[in-house]
Amino acid sequence: MHQIAILSPKGGTGRTTITANLGRLLAERSRVLLVDCDPQNALGLLFGMTVGEPAGLSTPELQHQALAATLRSIKADVPFIPFGHPPLASLAAVETQARLDATWLEKRLKELAPQGFDHAVLDTTAARGVWQSQALGLATVIIVVLEACALSYATLPEVDALVAEAAKRPGFKGVIYVLNRVDGRRALSRDVRSAMSQAAGADYLDIALVDDEHVREASALRTTCVQHAPHSQFSAAMRMLAARVLELTR
Numbered sequence: 001m002h003q004i005a006i007l008s009p010k011g012g013t014g015r016t017t018i019t020a021n022l023g024r025l026l027a028e029r030s031r032v033l034l035v036d037c038d039p040q041n042a043l044g045l046l047f048g049m050t051v052g053e054p055a056g057l058s059t060p061e062l063q064h065q066a067l068a069a070t071l072r073s074i075k076a077d078v079p080f081i082p083f084g085h086p087p088l089a090s091l092a093a094v095e096t097q098a099r100l101d102a103t104w105l106e107k108r109l110k111e112l113a114p115q116g117f118d119h120a121v122l123d124t125t126a127a128r129g130v131w132q133s134q135a136l137g138l139a140t141v142i143i144v145v146l147e148a149c150a151l152s153y154a155t156l157p158e159v160d161a162l163v164a165e166a167a168k169r170p171g172f173k174g175v176i177y178v179l180n181r182v183d184g185r186r187a188l189s190r191d192v193r194s195a196m197s198q199a200a201g202a203d204y205l206d207i208a209l210v211d212d213e214h215v216r217e218a219s220a221l222r223t224t225c226v227q228h229a230p231h232s233q234f235s236a237a238m239r240m241l242a243a244r245v246l247e248l249t250r
């Protein structure tokens with residue numbers, strides 16, 4: 001099983017959007033599991049989950065059979081594990097466990113999805129913390145999501161440090177850099193994009209996703225853009241991203 005962590009130290013760059021769309025595309029070719037490792041619980045909303053779903057990754061009572069029953073009842077076509085909404089005291093307890101045990105997520109995924117998968121795509125938090133570390137600690141591929149803006153540019157040193165740490169592990173396959181919400185008509189967008197590519201070589205321009213109205217429409221309809229608007233520019237670039245992931249994890 002390959003674990004793909006979606007990383008961006010800046011919030012709102014499109015991690016959840018990319019996780020959901022990538023998951024849906026990979027599911028056409030392999031057995032995929034999507035995992036929400038972010039207490040914001042946004043991922044499931046693009047797959048028909050009810051708002052405020054209490055059970056999830058972070059609620060130890062949830063076990064494999066109950067998860068399978070929930071996914072069946074909402075007719076989720078791609079299996080996913082919501083983060084869950086535990087009471088604050090229980091969340092703190094689970095976070096302490098995860099902080100003390102670097103393999104917490106790995107064990108929890110085995111428990112919840114004992115049948116295994118080809119690819120697990122892990123949505124992560126922007127902030128450093130235990131959930132980001134658990135996801136990065138398990139990742140065999142990291143997708144870094146950047147925006148063509150100065151704030152995102154300023155996170156590059158942190159990104160480099162996190163990626164360098166993960167890349168030391170045996171079995172690590174590589175990093176893909178995605179620039180999201182590119183607007184070729186805006187001079188600032190173009191400038192930041194070229195500064196980013198100069199900062200760390202052409203790596204930073206692996207895939208560019210345009211700012212596309214279809215993405216917002218899809219999320220209002222609580223689905224993914226690749227399903228809602230398969231012929232959009234965003235969906236075409238997402239297919240390139242999925243192909244890169246399949247190439248790296250062949």
Ligand SMILES: Nc1ncnc2c1ncn2[C@@H]1O[C@H](COP(=O)(O)OP(=O)(O)O)[C@@H](O)[C@H]1O
Nearest residue numbers: 011012013014015016017181210211212215219
């Ligand atoms: N390429 C894009 N074009 C248009 N809207 C986008 C694009 N990528 C993300 N968005 C929108 O931006 C907002 C933030 O995206 P989200 O995936 O939730 O970010 P994150 O998970 O990093 O916080 C959402 O409303 C999403 O629909």
Ligand SMILES: [Mg+2]
Nearest residue numbers: 015016038042
């Ligand atoms: Mg998110």
